[in-house]
Amino acid sequence: MLTQTELKQNVADAAVEYILPLLRPDVVLGVGTGSTVDLFIDALAPYKNRLRGAVSSSERSTARLEAQGIQVFDLNQVQGMPVYVDGADEIDHGLNMIKGGGGALTREKIVASVADQFLCIVDESKLVQCLGGFPLPVEVIPMAREAVARRLARLGGKPVLRAGFVTDNACQILDVAGLAIARPTELESVINGIPGVVSCGLFAHAGADVVLISTQDGVRRLDKNSS
Ligand SMILES: O=C(CO)[C@H](O)[C@H](O)COP(=O)(O)O
Numbered sequence: 001m002l003t004q005t006e007l008k009q010n011v012a013d014a015a016v017e018y019i020l021p022l023l024r025p026d027v028v029l030g031v032g033t034g035s036t037v038d039l040f041i042d043a044l045a046p047y048k049n050r051l052r053g054a055v056s057s058s059e060r061s062t063a064r065l066e067a068q069g070i071q072v073f074d075l076n077q078v079q080g081m082p083v084y085v086d087g088a089d090e091i092d093h094g095l096n097m098i099k100g101g102g103g104a105l106t107r108e109k110i111v112a113s114v115a116d117q118f119l120c121i122v123d124e125s126k127l128v129q130c131l132g133g134f135p136l137p138v139e140v141i142p143m144a145r146e147a148v149a150r151r152l153a154r155l156g157g158k159p160v161l162r163a164g165f166v167t168d169n170a171c172q173i174l175d176v177a178g179l180a181i182a183r184p185t186e187l188e189s190v191i192n193g194i195p196g197v198v199s200c201g202l203f204a205h206a207g208a209d210v211v212l213i214s215t216q217d218g219v220r221r222l223d224k225n226s227s
Pocket residue numbers: 032033034035036037086087088089098099100101102103104105108
């Protein structure tokens with residue numbers, strides 16, 4: 001029986017296999033945040049001379065990339081990237097995701113938006129029929145926190161401040177349990193439209209293009225257009 005860490009290692013290795021054909025000396029990769037991505041960064045390190053570098057979605061990943069000798073570029077220095085690699089807290093069969101368990105959702109969404117494709121890497125515990133078991137992270141501007149929390153409660157959620165946590169954007173996170181996420185695209189728009197919300201952890205307007213799922217029987221792949 002593989003442990004969750006071993007499952008994450010296997011999908012990190014599979015992600016490196018996936019991106020190897022895309023590497024060229026002028027290529028910059030988009031890199032997400034989290035424990036699965038940490039393993040991906042380490043697995044990528046032996047190939048660092050085959051790429052120009054990376055754009056990172058968090059201070060955490062920047063530190064890990066630089067420790068592995070992979071150059072990190074500011075997004076403003078980069079025109080585009082062939083692929084963005086990141087984990088998820090939940091993903092459904094339509095490749096809609098909940099992200100932000102690590103609190104990096106806003107930068108993740110920004111970097112992903114510049115990439116040609118989003119490669120999601122998860123272990124099988126993250127694949128769900130319907131999103132919402134994992135409380136939805138919502139990044140808020142601190143002065144709007146309580147006003148946003150009231151609006152989220154009116155949508156049926158139970159927002160809880162992530163205590164002691166400050167995002168890389170000097171903002172706060174409300175983790176919202178209890179939301180019925182039958183229509184993720186609509187809910188993403190509604191929450192993003194609340195004044196004071198920086199972004200919410202629903203990735204439905206721009207979900208994953210490909211997901212690699214680590215299982216006890218190996219890594220399997222789902223593509224957006226075939227799922
Ligand atoms: O969205 C994220 C960080 O903001 C991560 O991708 C998500 O939390 C999954 O993390 P892990 O790979 O540690 O399970």
